[in-house]
Amino acid sequence: MGTPGTTTISWSDLEGLVDVLRAAHPRVDPRALDDAELQALVDGLEGVETSGAPGPGDFEALRAMWHWGA
Protein backbone atom coordinates (compact mmCIF):
# COMPACT_ATOMS: atom_id res chain seq x y z
CA MET A 1 0.00 0.00 0.00
CA GLY A 2 1.40 3.40 -0.95
CA THR A 3 1.80 6.46 1.23
CA PRO A 4 -1.26 8.80 1.15
CA GLY A 5 -0.86 11.38 -1.61
CA THR A 6 1.53 9.26 -3.62
CA THR A 7 1.13 7.18 -6.74
CA THR A 8 2.64 3.71 -6.83
CA ILE A 9 4.13 2.51 -10.11
CA SER A 10 5.39 -1.01 -10.55
CA TRP A 11 8.73 -1.66 -12.22
CA SER A 12 6.76 -3.97 -14.50
CA ASP A 13 4.92 -0.88 -15.83
CA LEU A 14 7.90 0.61 -17.62
CA GLU A 15 5.79 2.77 -19.93
CA GLY A 16 4.14 4.40 -16.91
CA LEU A 17 7.49 4.94 -15.25
CA VAL A 18 8.96 6.45 -18.41
CA ASP A 19 6.04 8.88 -18.74
CA VAL A 20 6.64 10.17 -15.22
CA LEU A 21 10.41 10.39 -15.67
CA ARG A 22 10.07 12.26 -18.97
CA ALA A 23 7.72 14.77 -17.40
CA ALA A 24 10.00 15.29 -14.39
CA HIS A 25 13.28 15.41 -16.34
CA PRO A 26 12.57 16.67 -19.88
CA ARG A 27 16.20 17.55 -20.58
CA VAL A 28 17.82 14.37 -19.34
CA ASP A 29 19.43 12.05 -21.88
CA PRO A 30 18.98 8.55 -20.42
CA ARG A 31 21.83 7.24 -22.57
CA ALA A 32 24.22 9.26 -20.45
CA LEU A 33 23.08 7.64 -17.20
CA ASP A 34 24.19 4.35 -15.70
CA ASP A 35 21.80 2.07 -13.81
CA ALA A 36 22.55 3.63 -10.42
CA GLU A 37 21.90 7.12 -11.79
CA LEU A 38 18.60 5.99 -13.33
CA GLN A 39 17.62 4.44 -10.00
CA ALA A 40 18.43 7.73 -8.25
CA LEU A 41 16.13 9.62 -10.61
CA VAL A 42 13.35 7.12 -9.96
CA ASP A 43 13.89 7.35 -6.19
CA GLY A 44 13.77 11.13 -6.40
CA LEU A 45 10.40 11.34 -8.16
CA GLU A 46 8.08 13.45 -6.05
CA GLY A 47 4.80 11.82 -5.15
CA VAL A 48 5.76 8.54 -6.77
CA GLU A 49 6.64 5.27 -5.13
CA THR A 50 7.85 2.27 -7.06
CA SER A 51 7.13 -1.34 -6.29
CA GLY A 52 9.16 -4.34 -7.32
CA ALA A 53 12.90 -4.87 -7.57
CA PRO A 54 14.43 -3.95 -10.93
CA GLY A 55 17.11 -6.09 -12.49
CA PRO A 56 19.76 -4.82 -14.95
CA GLY A 57 17.48 -5.59 -17.89
CA ASP A 58 14.77 -3.34 -16.49
CA PHE A 59 17.12 -0.38 -16.52
CA GLU A 60 18.18 -1.21 -20.05
CA ALA A 61 14.57 -1.44 -21.24
CA LEU A 62 13.73 1.78 -19.39
CA ARG A 63 16.65 3.52 -21.10
CA ALA A 64 15.40 2.33 -24.51
CA MET A 65 11.79 3.35 -23.96
CA TRP A 66 12.78 6.75 -22.65
CA HIS A 67 15.17 7.50 -25.48
CA TRP A 68 13.39 6.03 -28.49
CA GLY A 69 9.85 7.04 -27.68
CA ALA A 70 6.61 5.14 -27.73
Place this chain on the structure above:
Amino acid sequence: MKTQEGVWFGCELEALGVDGFDEGDDLPEEFRQLITQVVMVQADLESELVFDSSLLRHNILAAPDPRGRMRMAKFFAEEVRHGYTFWRIAKGLGVELTGRYFREAKRKRQEAFEHIGAVSDWTELAIVNTLTDRMGVFVFKDMQDCSYRPWAQVSLEVARDEVGHTALGYANLRESIEKRGQLEAAQRYLEKWYPMTLDMFGRSDSSRQWRYVAWGIKRSGNEELRLRFVEEVNPLLRQVGLEPPDYLFNRHFL
Protein backbone atom coordinates in the same frame (compact mmCIF):
# COMPACT_ATOMS: atom_id res chain seq x y z
CA MET B 1 44.42 -1.47 -15.86
CA LYS B 2 46.57 -4.27 -17.29
CA THR B 3 49.07 -3.38 -19.97
CA GLN B 4 52.22 -4.92 -21.33
CA GLU B 5 55.22 -4.32 -19.12
CA GLY B 6 57.03 -1.15 -20.07
CA VAL B 7 54.04 0.20 -22.01
CA TRP B 8 51.69 2.82 -20.70
CA PHE B 9 49.04 5.02 -22.28
CA GLY B 10 50.77 7.49 -24.59
CA CYS B 11 54.35 6.53 -23.77
CA GLU B 12 55.40 6.99 -27.43
CA LEU B 13 53.90 10.47 -27.42
CA GLU B 14 55.79 11.35 -24.25
CA ALA B 15 59.00 10.32 -25.95
CA LEU B 16 58.19 12.73 -28.79
CA GLY B 17 57.14 15.50 -26.42
CA VAL B 18 53.62 15.78 -27.88
CA ASP B 19 50.20 14.98 -26.45
CA GLY B 20 48.32 14.27 -29.65
CA PHE B 21 47.81 14.98 -33.33
CA ASP B 22 45.31 16.86 -35.45
CA GLU B 23 44.17 16.33 -39.03
CA GLY B 24 46.89 17.47 -41.41
CA ASP B 25 49.73 16.96 -38.93
CA ASP B 26 52.80 15.11 -40.08
CA LEU B 27 52.08 11.80 -38.37
CA PRO B 28 54.72 9.27 -37.33
CA GLU B 29 54.38 6.33 -39.73
CA GLU B 30 53.41 3.73 -37.12
CA PHE B 31 50.82 6.10 -35.63
CA ARG B 32 49.38 6.81 -39.07
CA GLN B 33 49.02 3.10 -39.79
CA LEU B 34 47.40 2.35 -36.43
CA ILE B 35 44.88 5.19 -36.45
CA THR B 36 44.01 4.45 -40.08
CA GLN B 37 43.33 0.83 -39.10
CA VAL B 38 41.02 1.97 -36.28
CA VAL B 39 39.08 4.27 -38.58
CA MET B 40 38.84 1.69 -41.36
CA VAL B 41 37.46 -1.02 -39.08
CA GLN B 42 34.58 1.27 -38.14
CA ALA B 43 34.18 2.69 -41.64
CA ASP B 44 34.03 -0.81 -43.08
CA LEU B 45 30.63 -1.32 -41.56
CA GLU B 46 29.05 2.04 -41.04
CA SER B 47 30.43 4.12 -43.92
CA GLU B 48 29.04 1.60 -46.35
CA LEU B 49 25.61 2.90 -45.32
CA VAL B 50 26.46 6.24 -46.95
CA PHE B 51 26.76 4.49 -50.32
CA ASP B 52 24.40 1.52 -50.11
CA SER B 53 21.00 1.90 -48.49
CA SER B 54 19.90 -1.71 -48.95
CA LEU B 55 20.84 -2.65 -45.38
CA LEU B 56 18.75 0.20 -44.01
CA ARG B 57 15.66 -0.87 -45.91
CA HIS B 58 16.25 -4.53 -45.09
CA ASN B 59 16.52 -3.93 -41.33
CA ILE B 60 13.81 -1.27 -41.03
CA LEU B 61 11.30 -3.52 -42.78
CA ALA B 62 12.26 -6.42 -40.50
CA ALA B 63 10.45 -4.66 -37.63
CA PRO B 64 7.10 -6.30 -36.95
CA ASP B 65 5.10 -3.12 -36.37
CA PRO B 66 5.07 0.64 -37.19
CA ARG B 67 6.65 1.58 -33.85
CA GLY B 68 9.54 -0.78 -34.46
CA ARG B 69 10.04 0.63 -37.98
CA MET B 70 10.00 4.20 -36.70
CA ARG B 71 12.60 3.33 -34.07
CA MET B 72 14.82 1.52 -36.56
CA ALA B 73 14.62 4.48 -38.96
CA LYS B 74 15.86 6.78 -36.17
CA PHE B 75 18.50 4.21 -35.29
CA PHE B 76 19.79 4.16 -38.86
CA ALA B 77 19.77 7.94 -39.10
CA GLU B 78 22.42 7.83 -36.38
CA GLU B 79 24.33 5.02 -38.06
CA VAL B 80 24.44 6.93 -41.34
CA ARG B 81 25.74 9.98 -39.44
CA HIS B 82 28.46 7.78 -37.95
CA GLY B 83 29.22 6.47 -41.42
CA TYR B 84 29.67 9.98 -42.76
CA THR B 85 31.80 10.95 -39.75
CA PHE B 86 34.13 7.99 -40.26
CA TRP B 87 34.25 8.66 -44.02
CA ARG B 88 35.29 12.27 -43.31
CA ILE B 89 37.97 11.24 -40.80
CA ALA B 90 39.31 8.59 -43.21
CA LYS B 91 39.54 11.29 -45.88
CA GLY B 92 41.52 13.45 -43.45
CA LEU B 93 43.98 10.55 -43.19
CA GLY B 94 44.29 10.38 -46.97
CA VAL B 95 41.90 7.45 -47.52
CA GLU B 96 39.14 8.17 -50.03
CA LEU B 97 36.31 5.69 -49.46
CA THR B 98 33.99 5.31 -52.41
CA GLY B 99 30.97 3.23 -53.31
CA ARG B 100 33.25 1.24 -55.57
CA TYR B 101 35.56 0.45 -52.65
CA PHE B 102 32.68 -1.05 -50.70
CA ARG B 103 31.37 -2.98 -53.69
CA GLU B 104 34.56 -4.35 -55.11
CA ALA B 105 37.55 -4.17 -52.80
CA LYS B 106 38.79 -7.52 -51.59
CA ARG B 107 39.43 -6.35 -48.10
CA LYS B 108 39.81 -8.14 -44.82
CA ARG B 109 36.64 -7.65 -42.80
CA GLN B 110 35.65 -8.89 -39.41
CA GLU B 111 33.57 -12.07 -39.65
CA ALA B 112 30.57 -10.44 -37.98
CA PHE B 113 30.42 -7.73 -40.64
CA GLU B 114 29.92 -10.35 -43.33
CA HIS B 115 26.90 -11.77 -41.47
CA ILE B 116 25.16 -8.53 -40.49
CA GLY B 117 24.04 -7.84 -44.04
CA ALA B 118 22.19 -11.16 -44.16
CA VAL B 119 20.14 -10.63 -41.00
CA SER B 120 16.44 -10.39 -41.75
CA ASP B 121 14.80 -11.90 -38.68
CA TRP B 122 13.67 -9.37 -36.08
CA THR B 123 14.76 -11.49 -33.11
CA GLU B 124 18.17 -12.06 -34.67
CA LEU B 125 18.51 -8.33 -35.32
CA ALA B 126 17.67 -7.70 -31.66
CA ILE B 127 20.46 -10.07 -30.61
CA VAL B 128 22.87 -8.38 -33.04
CA ASN B 129 22.08 -4.93 -31.64
CA THR B 130 22.18 -6.13 -28.03
CA LEU B 131 25.64 -7.60 -28.53
CA THR B 132 27.53 -5.78 -31.28
CA ASP B 133 26.31 -2.27 -30.49
CA ARG B 134 27.24 -2.86 -26.83
CA MET B 135 30.68 -3.89 -28.04
CA GLY B 136 30.77 -0.49 -29.78
CA VAL B 137 30.03 1.26 -26.49
CA PHE B 138 33.08 -0.33 -24.87
CA VAL B 139 35.34 0.32 -27.85
CA PHE B 140 34.40 3.98 -28.28
CA LYS B 141 34.41 4.85 -24.58
CA ASP B 142 37.90 3.43 -24.46
CA MET B 143 38.98 5.93 -27.14
CA GLN B 144 37.34 9.07 -25.76
CA ASP B 145 40.73 10.60 -25.02
CA CYS B 146 42.39 9.20 -28.14
CA SER B 147 45.55 11.05 -29.14
CA TYR B 148 44.21 11.58 -32.67
CA ARG B 149 42.00 14.52 -31.80
CA PRO B 150 39.47 14.21 -34.65
CA TRP B 151 38.73 10.69 -33.38
CA ALA B 152 38.59 11.73 -29.71
CA GLN B 153 36.12 14.47 -30.62
CA VAL B 154 33.58 11.99 -31.98
CA SER B 155 34.19 8.96 -29.76
CA LEU B 156 32.06 9.97 -26.79
CA GLU B 157 29.13 10.99 -28.97
CA VAL B 158 29.33 7.74 -30.93
CA ALA B 159 29.56 5.77 -27.66
CA ARG B 160 26.42 7.50 -26.39
CA ASP B 161 24.56 6.67 -29.60
CA GLU B 162 25.65 3.07 -29.25
CA VAL B 163 24.27 3.01 -25.69
CA GLY B 164 20.91 3.88 -27.24
CA HIS B 165 21.32 1.26 -29.96
CA THR B 166 22.15 -1.59 -27.61
CA ALA B 167 19.32 -0.56 -25.27
CA LEU B 168 16.91 -0.63 -28.21
CA GLY B 169 18.21 -4.05 -29.23
CA TYR B 170 17.66 -5.32 -25.71
CA ALA B 171 14.15 -3.87 -25.47
CA ASN B 172 13.29 -5.51 -28.81
CA LEU B 173 14.81 -8.79 -27.64
CA ARG B 174 12.83 -8.73 -24.42
CA GLU B 175 9.64 -8.02 -26.32
CA SER B 176 10.37 -10.84 -28.80
CA ILE B 177 10.85 -13.30 -25.97
CA GLU B 178 8.09 -12.17 -23.62
CA LYS B 179 5.39 -11.24 -26.14
CA ARG B 180 6.21 -13.30 -29.24
CA GLY B 181 7.48 -16.53 -27.69
CA GLN B 182 10.89 -16.30 -29.35
CA LEU B 183 13.05 -17.64 -26.49
CA GLU B 184 14.26 -20.70 -28.38
CA ALA B 185 15.09 -18.72 -31.52
CA ALA B 186 16.81 -16.04 -29.42
CA GLN B 187 18.99 -18.66 -27.73
CA ARG B 188 19.96 -20.03 -31.16
CA TYR B 189 20.88 -16.57 -32.44
CA LEU B 190 22.75 -15.83 -29.22
CA GLU B 191 24.92 -18.89 -29.75
CA LYS B 192 25.69 -17.64 -33.27
CA TRP B 193 26.45 -14.01 -32.37
CA TYR B 194 27.95 -14.20 -28.88
CA PRO B 195 31.26 -15.77 -29.98
CA MET B 196 31.47 -13.50 -33.04
CA THR B 197 31.01 -10.46 -30.82
CA LEU B 198 33.67 -11.62 -28.36
CA ASP B 199 36.01 -12.18 -31.32
CA MET B 200 35.43 -8.60 -32.47
CA PHE B 201 37.42 -7.31 -29.49
CA GLY B 202 40.57 -8.82 -31.02
CA ARG B 203 43.06 -11.44 -29.95
CA SER B 204 44.14 -11.54 -26.31
CA ASP B 205 47.80 -12.03 -27.23
CA SER B 206 47.92 -9.44 -30.03
CA SER B 207 51.12 -7.45 -29.87
CA ARG B 208 49.50 -4.63 -31.85
CA GLN B 209 47.02 -3.90 -29.04
CA TRP B 210 49.87 -2.54 -26.90
CA ARG B 211 51.06 -0.32 -29.74
CA TYR B 212 47.62 1.33 -29.70
CA VAL B 213 48.08 1.94 -25.97
CA ALA B 214 51.64 3.18 -26.41
CA TRP B 215 50.47 5.73 -28.98
CA GLY B 216 47.57 6.88 -26.81
CA ILE B 217 44.95 5.67 -29.28
CA LYS B 218 43.29 3.15 -26.95
CA ARG B 219 43.47 2.82 -23.19
CA SER B 220 42.74 -0.87 -22.70
CA GLY B 221 43.87 -4.20 -24.04
CA ASN B 222 41.50 -6.49 -25.95
CA GLU B 223 40.98 -9.06 -23.20
CA GLU B 224 40.28 -6.45 -20.54
CA LEU B 225 37.52 -4.85 -22.64
CA ARG B 226 36.09 -8.26 -23.58
CA LEU B 227 35.86 -9.35 -19.93
CA ARG B 228 34.15 -6.11 -18.94
CA PHE B 229 31.68 -6.63 -21.78
CA VAL B 230 30.87 -10.16 -20.60
CA GLU B 231 30.44 -9.00 -17.02
CA GLU B 232 27.88 -6.44 -18.17
CA VAL B 233 25.98 -8.36 -20.84
CA ASN B 234 25.58 -11.79 -19.21
CA PRO B 235 23.21 -10.64 -16.42
CA LEU B 236 21.08 -8.85 -19.04
CA LEU B 237 20.81 -12.01 -21.12
CA ARG B 238 19.99 -14.18 -18.11
CA GLN B 239 17.22 -11.83 -17.03
CA VAL B 240 15.26 -12.65 -20.19
CA GLY B 241 15.85 -16.38 -19.80
CA LEU B 242 18.82 -16.77 -22.13
CA GLU B 243 21.95 -18.67 -21.21
CA PRO B 244 25.16 -17.03 -22.45
CA PRO B 245 27.47 -19.55 -24.14
CA ASP B 246 30.78 -20.45 -22.59
CA TYR B 247 33.46 -17.79 -22.97
CA LEU B 248 35.45 -19.94 -25.40
CA PHE B 249 32.50 -21.49 -27.28
CA ASN B 250 32.98 -21.34 -31.06
CA ARG B 251 35.59 -18.59 -30.77
CA HIS B 252 37.95 -18.12 -33.72
CA PHE B 253 40.24 -15.39 -32.39
CA LEU B 254 41.45 -16.14 -28.88
